[in-house]
Amino acid sequence: MDVNWLDANYLPWLIPVPPLISFMLIILFTGRNKVLSHSIGVGSVVLSFLMAFGVFLKATGTEEFGPHAYGDSIKWMDVGLSEFRMGVLVDPLTAVMLFMVPIAMLMIFVYTVGYMGAYPDDDPHKIRYSRFFAYLSLFAGGMLTLVVADNVLLMFMGWEIMGLCSYLLIGFLFEKKSAQQAAVKAFMTTRVADVLMLVGIGYLYAEAGTLSFRDILYNAEVLERLGNADLTGYLGLSAASIIGLLLVIGTIGKSAQFPLHAWLPDAMEGPTPVSAMIHAAAMVSAGVYAVIRMFPLLEAGGNPHHAEYTAPLILMGVIGSVTALGAAVLGVGQNDIKRVLAYSTISQLGFMVAALGIGAYVAAAFHLITHAFFKALLFMSSGAVIHAMEHGEHALEHGHGHDEHGHDEHHAHHDEHAHDAHAHGHSSYTWADLNAKIEHGIEAGHLQPGERTPYGADYVGPNGELPDDAEWKPSIPQGLKPDFVAKPNNIALMGGLVNKIPVTAYAMLAGSASLVGFPLITAGFWSKDEIIADAMTFITNNGQFEGHSPWLHMLVFFSLVIAATFTAFYTTRMWLLTFWGKPRSAMAEHATLMNHVDPEELAQAQTSLKKFWLQYSNSALMQGPLVVLAFFAIFAGFVGIHGDFPVLEWFTGSHNFFHEFVGPSLLHEPATIPFKIWPVIVSVLAFSIGAGFAYVKYGVPRDSYEKDPVQNMVGDPVWQALKNRFGFDTLYLATFYQSFEWFGRKVSYRAIDKDTIDGILETIAVVFNNIGEGIKRFNHVIIDGVGDGIPQLIGLSGRWFRNLQSGRVQQYLLFTAVMLLAIGLFFVLRVL
């Protein structure tokens, strides 16, 4: 085959390949060698990154790239008279994804080397180290496949690969029951949505006769036919609307939108790089990417810019608004640092979905990119924080007796001991160790159920007693061995970490600033501002609606502004509680990212460089990617500044680069909305109110036993409701789980299986039985009566022959075979 693989039309084929190969290599061959495995994993992503970046550069340099996208396809199979083609497509939207995804993934992979490497050797993280890289590689391969796909089916394949990987990765620490449950929950929830999405894809294929993006989305004639309710579709909806609704449901599952959002906070059970992967570079982005990709179909037959909303757009607008607002409110009540980020992710995805609902195509894509950068940054920072806290725990354990209370007054002498012990690298801690220590504490009578231990862990009593501010709900059956809740991710126990891990602290500050939309200098500000500006057109540019009521714009605008205020509040709260003030637990007091090094080994190290590496390798591997991502979290926004923004227009030359590049992905390039100052003012106000309020409340040092200021403000019942996530999980458990169990037990098993199917089979059996009975009687009366004489004759000869008849089937068969061979031989010999 004569193909120049460096040609931009063919190169996309190769982009997903290295991670997939890496997956197979690690799983099949190199699993035992950790260093080789992570080298293969990182190397494969570097390769993908280089290729993707090459394509991206080429794409940005191409004139009129929208209509002249790169792509190639091969015949995949015959479908009746037509053929199904599989291929790759790089249009402007894909190109920016090809910029964002590999960078984020590369950073995640590098970070993972440090993150997983920092665990002691007998920790599950370290035992299954290679496998983790294999799964991550497969995940990366799935995501890149999805990005370069040129048709819905291939995109769906990548989508499902990621679904599988998320299951494997969330359940990676499967020793924990909560991790198992979270994995199943994530898988099942997304599955429900995926099935409906697959139905939508099938319908799309039936109506359009193709699944290729270009043939459907870049083809005015097809779009018009699908969008016309008189020609296609049911129930007054056009085919495009029905397909769109189903596809949007797929996204609701994948991107954790209300009401299928419940899996995502639980997905935090996976190791932190997984959270970064799921929430930033891949899974949830894929959901939004899919609807952005399919946007022309979703709006077919309507025009959101004139307030002619189609059904899928309304669904997206409403769901996105509800999710953005609801998750932002819930984010206020979380004390687990990763859960705060999980809710912020749900909320930010709600922003994108809502933006798409009002037709803000470019703004949604822009926010997708910037969000991926700063959310990956935030998650990886939180992982570093958790690691630092766990190390603090470790140091504490060796420097201090395990059954002592009131750790606060012992701080002074902890310090020297802790670092000594740290340097000695004693037997490392495991879950089981701590469990044993707590049990010891219980026996000695020091620990009461529901009490907080000096390790910063909560002791869960046999009846599930927990301290008031513990939000982890144990699922321990009564009377079983008490579990213990490790709390390295409880922000109530952090504080003052800015002095312990400054690089992480400032990287996370950059990410948080971007998330809350710190005006002018962060990426998040520009993308969020663009969404709000789009939503605000019902005030700023009322004329464009031509008399239609822009109710969806209003809904989206108000929800998002309130959500942005809440986002500013809880994000600032999270950062301040984590890094500001004074340490609120012994763990935080001793937090560090240094390695456990054997002091002899350290003494033997020749060069200072080697010494540094021995002590700080994991710290550097974890924090290096943070710095890179912090750069993007701040500066990635400058490509999408509105062309007419005051002062800055001198630099941009009145061009909105992102808009001009991505816009032509659509057949009809969306118009830029005229610049108005009001959206900017609203954004800045939302930020200032939220962040300022949080600073007032949390900027002062406080103790871990003090009540949370928000709890004081809203009262205990509301606080509990926030903690319980408005009871959605309980509701789902009660409705879906129990009703399905009832259905399975009563309907499937008893009514259908036992009564109906078995009944039918029994009836058939009875009928045959009766027929047989009739024949038997016929035999008995007539045949036996007539033929009694003949059998007796035969019986005589039979007695003679019966010696041949051993009853062994194979012997008969052998006789037969020999006879046949004899006949065969006769003929063969005659011919010869």
Add this chain to the structure above:
Amino acid sequence: MVPLWFYLVVSAALFAIGAYGALARRNAIAIVMSVELMLNAANINLVAFWRYLNPFEINGQIFAAFVFIVAAAEAAVGLALIISIYRSRQTVIVEDVNMLKW
């Protein structure tokens, strides 16, 4: 292209192997498997002749497809019989199932 007789020899060998299995194995399930091998050998023959002698007619392939059907039916019923015998006599060794005599 590989000559026709290659396929025929492979088919013959597979058939002989299957015949051996059917005659010599004690376990009834193994015999069913051997019979499947023989059916396969026949199918290779059919398809090879179709391909080399008359590839523009469809009959050869259809014929092979019907062999599949027969094979499926044979396997289903055969295995059901084995299970049934196992239930009543606690064995699947054909030599032990020798009531069919005298």
Add this chain to the structure above:
Amino acid sequence: MDITWQTIAFFAFAVMTLGGGLMVVINRNLWHSALFLMLSLFGTSGLFVLLVAPFLAAVQVLVYIGAIAILVLFAIMLTRRMMGLEETQNTQWPAAAAVAVVLFIILVITVSPLVDEDAVTDIFGDKVANLNANLPVDPDAKDSGVVANNDLDIVTVEAIGEALVTRDGFVLPFELASILLTAALIGAIVVAREDEA
């Protein structure tokens, strides 16, 4: 004869088929036998691909490996007490081996005239297709950047599907086969079903 990729593939699949088959009949572990059966069936499917019968190859994988072999596995599991037999071959196995060898020799002798390729035409007359003359050339072959296999469209899946449902084709045998399968299915259920009494 040239050594082409087809030849190599043929030998690979032939070895898979025959080796798998041999292991099916001589392996001591019945479970392994079943797995080797799958290998052998897969090899056969490969041979079908080489013979340009993609439909049959797919059906081979689906029906044989996907259904029949799985059925066999189930049967083995249901009767797994019988797996650890000391003797896997019965007493007449030398006779059986002799029969198999003789059978193979007879078959090879029967086939031997075809080794001379001209003889094929002599024996079967002008029915032998001139395979390389009449085949249509795929017009898209160049555009797709894939070298098309000219043989691919001898009999399409579509043609098979049509032949199975047209009156001039095979609709009657097809329906009979359906009845046969249904009967076999019901029969299997009735036979294998546990006695209520």
